[in-house]
Amino acid sequence: MTTWVKIENFQCPGKDCCNDKKIKQWSCSADNTPVYMSQTGYIRCSSVVKYMTFNDANKYAHYDQICNWRWDCGEHHSFMRFMEADKESFLLSMSMALQMVKAKGKAKWIAALVLELGNQFGEEDDSDEDQDSDLR
Numbered sequence: 001m002t003t004w005v006k007i008e009n010f011q012c013p014g015k016d017c018c019n020d021k022k023i024k025q026w027s028c029s030a031d032n033t034p035v036y037m038s039q040t041g042y043i044r045c046s047s048v049v050k051y052m053t054f055n056d057a058n059k060y061a062h063y064d065q066i067c068n069w070r071w072d073c074g075e076h077h078s079f080m081r082f083m084e085a086d087k088e089s090f091l092l093s094m095s096m097a098l099q100m101v102k103a104k105g106k107a108k109w110i111a112a113l114v115l116e117l118g119n120q121f122g123e124e125d126d127s128d129e130d131q132d133s134d135l136r
């Protein structure tokens, strides 16, 4: 089951962003509604376009994988106002915002999301293993 968690008090996960302040309330730039993330690796806004559906992909105006979402904390240079995340930055932001996950089964929710981030962004652990084998 998809559990949506409101993204709040969440540091910008933009991969080249140096802003380490927590942003109190993230919202969708198109319709200014609060954004949520799920343990399945998706982000959505709160603008409902189709009520009579159980499919979240059709239900919300803006819905996409975390790796496709773009972030604007207000501190980016204008040519890259919207910045993509990477796994490391996103995990850092996540680790400092775990209190926003209030769902039952919090540990499972987080574990599922971390696994999914590996799928979306690729496992940088693979390159660590390569480095180990070079030493042998």
Ligand SMILES: [Zn+2]
Binding pocket: 028, 029, 030, 031, 032, 033, 045, 046, 047, 061, 062
């Ligand atoms: Zn939206």
Ligand SMILES: [Zn+2]
Binding pocket: 012, 013, 014, 017, 018, 019, 071, 072, 073, 074, 075, 076, 083
């Ligand atoms: Zn930023």
